[in-house]
Amino acid sequence: MRIVVGQGSCGIAAGAAKVYSAIKNIVPDTCELTITGCIGMCFLEPIVDIYDGNNLIKRLVKVQPSDAQKIIAFVSGDENAVNDIEITDEDKDFLLKQTRIALRHCGVINPEKIEEYVADDGYKALEKVLGTMTPEEVIEEIKISGLAGRGGAGFPTWFKWNAARQAQGDYKYLICNADEGDPGAFMDRAVIESDPHNLIEGMLIGAYAIGAKEAVVYVRAEYPLAIERLTKAIAQAEEKGYLGDNILGTSFSCKMRIKAGAGAFVCGEETALIESLQGERGMPRLKPPFPAQSGYWYKPSNINNVETFANVSWIILNGGEAFSAMGTENSKGTKVFALTGKIKKGGLVEIPMGKTLRDVIFDIGGGIKNDAQFKAVQMGGPSGGCIPAELLDTIIDYKALGATGAIMGSGGMVVMDESTCMVSMAQFFLDFTAKESCGKCVHCRIGTKRMLEILNRIVKGEGKNGDIELLEELCYSIKDGALCGLGQTAPNPVLTTIKYFRNEYEAHINEKKCPAKACSELLSYRIVADKCRGCTLCSKKCPVEAISGTVKSAHSIDTSKCIRCGACYNACKFNAIVME
Amino acid sequence: MSCCNCKKSDLSLIKDVLDKYADVDGSLITVLQHAQDIYGYLPTDVLYHIAERVGVSPAKVMGVATFYSQFRLQPVGKYLIMLCQGTACHVNGSEKIEKAIFDELGISDGETTQDGLFTLKNVACLGCCSLSPVMMINDETYGSLTPDKAKEILKSLKSKEA
Numbered sequence: 001m002r003i004v005v006g007q008g009s010c011g012i013a014a015g016a017a018k019v020y021s022a023i024k025n026i027v028p029d030t031c032e033l034t035i036t037g038c039i040g041m042c043f044l045e046p047i048v049d050i051y052d053g054n055n056l057i058k059r060l061v062k063v064q065p066s067d068a069q070k071i072i073a074f075v076s077g078d079e080n081a082v083n084d085i086e087i088t089d090e091d092k093d094f095l096l097k098q099t100r101i102a103l104r105h106c107g108v109i110n111p112e113k114i115e116e117y118v119a120d121d122g123y124k125a126l127e128k129v130l131g132t133m134t135p136e137e138v139i140e141e142i143k144i145s146g147l148a149g150r151g152g153a154g155f156p157t158w159f160k161w162n163a164a165r166q167a168q169g170d171y172k173y174l175i176c177n178a179d180e181g182d183p184g185a186f187m188d189r190a191v192i193e194s195d196p197h198n199l200i201e202g203m204l205i206g207a208y209a210i211g212a213k214e215a216v217v218y219v220r221a222e223y224p225l226a227i228e229r230l231t232k233a234i235a236q237a238e239e240k241g242y243l244g245d246n247i248l249g250t251s252f253s254c255k256m257r258i259k260a261g262a263g264a265f266v267c268g269e270e271t272a273l274i275e276s277l278q279g280e281r282g283m284p285r286l287k288p289p290f291p292a293q294s295g296y297w298y299k300p301s302n303i304n305n306v307e308t309f310a311n312v313s314w315i316i317l318n319g320g321e322a323f324s325a326m327g328t329e330n331s332k333g334t335k336v337f338a339l340t341g342k343i344k345k346g347g348l349v350e351i352p353m354g355k356t357l358r359d360v361i362f363d364i365g366g367g368i369k370n371d372a373q374f375k376a377v378q379m380g381g382p383s384g385g386c387i388p389a390e391l392l393d394t395i396i397d398y399k400a401l402g403a404t405g406a407i408m409g410s411g412g413m414v415v416m417d418e419s420t421c422m423v424s425m426a427q428f429f430l431d432f433t434a435k436e437s438c439g440k441c442v443h444c445r446i447g448t449k450r451m452l453e454i455l456n457r458i459v460k461g462e463g464k465n466g467d468i469e470l471l472e473e474l475c476y477s478i479k480d481g482a483l484c485g486l487g488q489t490a491p492n493p494v495l496t497t498i499k500y501f502r503n504e505y506e507a508h509i510n511e512k513k514c515p516a517k518a519c520s521e522l523l524s525y526r527i528v529a530d531k532c533r534g535c536t537l538c539s540k541k542c543p544v545e546a547i548s549g550t551v552k553s554a555h556s557i558d559t560s561k562c563i564r565c566g567a568c569y570n571a572c573k574f575n576a577i578v579m580e
Numbered sequence: 581m582s583c584c585n586c587k588k589s590d591l592s593l594i595k596d597v598l599d600k601y602a603d604v605d606g607s608l609i610t611v612l613q614h615a616q617d618i619y620g621y622l623p624t625d626v627l628y629h630i631a632e633r634v635g636v637s638p639a640k641v642m643g644v645a646t647f648y649s650q651f652r653l654q655p656v657g658k659y660l661i662m663l664c665q666g667t668a669c670h671v672n673g674s675e676k677i678e679k680a681i682f683d684e685l686g687i688s689d690g691e692t693t694q695d696g697l698f699t700l701k702n703v704a705c706l707g708c709c710s711l712s713p714v715m716m717i718n719d720e721t722y723g724s725l726t727p728d729k730a731k732e733i734l735k736s737l738k739s740k741e742a
Contacts, residue, residue: 013721013723181704183665184705184709223707260610260613262609262613263648280644340712414671428667
């Protein structure tokens with residue numbers, strides 16, 4: 001028997017490391033204790049799997065260190081010892097309804113052992129490529145697959161590879177963009193933490209295709225575990241001859257290193273990333289020349305996202321056609337989403353393109369937390385937009401999602417319910433982009449700032465007539481005037497919320513009300529005399545002594561003193577306080 | 581905190597790092613990351629020293645150090661609270677956690693308590709979205725926070741130091 005504890009960052013944050021040590025203290029010699037990466041069911045962490053040989057016989061969820069005894073009892077023969085922590089059939093569906101390609105090893109193998117990756121067809125694609133294919137054939141296979149950049153833009157991967165292949169130059173670079181800065185997205189981190197060799201293999205195939213001798217992974221510094229596991233994986237791959245000089249005995253040589261980013265969202269833009277790699281401020285370059293012609297150190301360079309590379313070895317082994325058989329006419333294969341927010345079952349979801357948002361949020365994600373009303377889903381982070389409930393049947397496809405005003409993006413999918421104010425959501429994203437604007441372009445630097453000021457006013461109840469139109473005008477001028485993707489897409493959250501939730505903006509501006517009852521400065525509190533029992537709890541909780549009344553008689557709130565903190569509302573046990 | 585920059589930093593601590601990277605093109609960010617690991621922040625005299633050894637102007641070093649959110653020019657408390665401000669945490673109430681931290685410690689984003697124990701820093705997504713709202717204190721992650729839970733965590737750290 002083998003006990004496997006899921007140890008991705010999420011799992012560890014949920015307590016998996018403590019579970020691991022609790023089991024380790026009492027595990028018998030006859031039983032192997034090991035780890036795996038992210039299983040993707042974050043809502044059930046910490047997760048412990050029990051294997052008999054290669055068969056998963058029990059999956060245990062929300063495991064606590066105190067459950068260690070039970071687990072040991074189970075592996076020692078007590079069949080019913082872990083029944084109370086076993087995953088339910090309904091929760092099993094979360095994975096069964098997915099199609100895993102980029103994530104196929106995640107939560108299955110031990111990411112720190114190259115042997116487990118190799119045993120699961122690891123590095124077979126590299127062997128096939130180096131042994132039987134020319135670089136042009138590799139590019140052709142990727143072209144057939146229809147693989148497009150998973151970082152957000154959705155540009156055809158083969159086209160970029162081909163451009164870098166064709167570029168003149170004696171030294172070329174292959175770069176992996178693992179600067180996953182989109183708040184609410186964590187699939188790249190999961191791939192690196194859980195299946196680092198798959199990334200290395202995909203990158204090596206890319207390097208062979210374009211003729212690169214050096215590969216660099218630019219990882220967010222906020223992902224220490226990903227950096228640690230990738231560092232180990234690179235060392236193991238070098239030792240086994242998959243990396244370095246004369247790989248697998250061929251004339252192909254490629255070295256690989258990691259560069260830790262230092263925290264700047266704009267570095268997700270490829271030319272800004274290159275500047276950062278060169279030790280500079282991460283400010284985008286003017287294109288053309290494109291990185292394929294003049295990139296890192298002004299040499300031909302190709303940059304792809306982690307998830308893009310994670311699909312490559314599967315495509316080579318199974319053929320481009322098998323990949324393009326999944327999806328829609330203009331979006332092939334699968335896409336990984338990080339499903340979070342007000343969702344019952346949050347985690348990583350990989351599904352074929354062409355499924356609907358409803359499939360992901362309701363069928364796989366189980367719907368909205370506390371059975372609240374679904375309001376919107378934010379896709380693509382600060383560059384994306386909010387898609388409202390009436391468009392839930394939109395299919396997951398670059399074009400279809402683009403038509404809503406949102407984007408596919410890197411895969412962040414943040415679900416919102418009726419308690420989320422869409423104006424304050426737009427404000428939240430603008431606050432982010434205004435801070436992250438590198439400052440190079442006037443429209444982005446000053447435009448996002450002005451937009452943020454307007455939004456700050458609106459949520460405070462100081463909105464004026466004409467603010468919506470002014471926001472729209474600023475949006476279009478930023479889109480037109482910014483050099484890079486950050487600026488060009490920064491207005492999207494504002495534009496989509498105005499498009500689908502204009503009434504909320506109007507309510508804030510004209511009536512000074514927040515329909516979602518989220519903007520504290522627009523709320524007022526009132527005590528319903530009939531319901532008030534005069535328990536005095538609210539007046540005790542009030543920090544500014546705005547509530548008066550005597551015991552057993554109805555209390556009242558002095559609105560001129562009230563600071564709208566909501567302490568009374570939260571304290572009242574009789575629902576006697578109304579928030580309006 | 582005002583006199584942190586008057587002190588002279590021990591420049592010998594960073595000698596090995598500079599010996600290794602000073603002449604490698606494009607290593608400025610790497611050098612600054614190591615320097616921050618060593619000193620806990622980036623003291624001004626260290627920045628001048630780095631500029632000299634790497635062969636770039638102090639203005640450029642300062643430009644890079646202030647561009648990236650990872651770098652700090654002031655020392656931080658013993659406990660660095662990184663409060664996630666990602667979208668999922670925002671939707672699930674990170675603002676209330678920020679207020680709870682303020683109520684408990686009296687510090688806002690970027691500030692350090694007078695006893696030098698706690699620094700609060702709002703950070704972009706920590707990537708633990710399913711546990712939102714989340715904060716990380718030094719290397720430990722705390723998820724599914726409520727204002728009360730956050731206060732309790734801080735209280736227990738405080739009592740550990742008392």
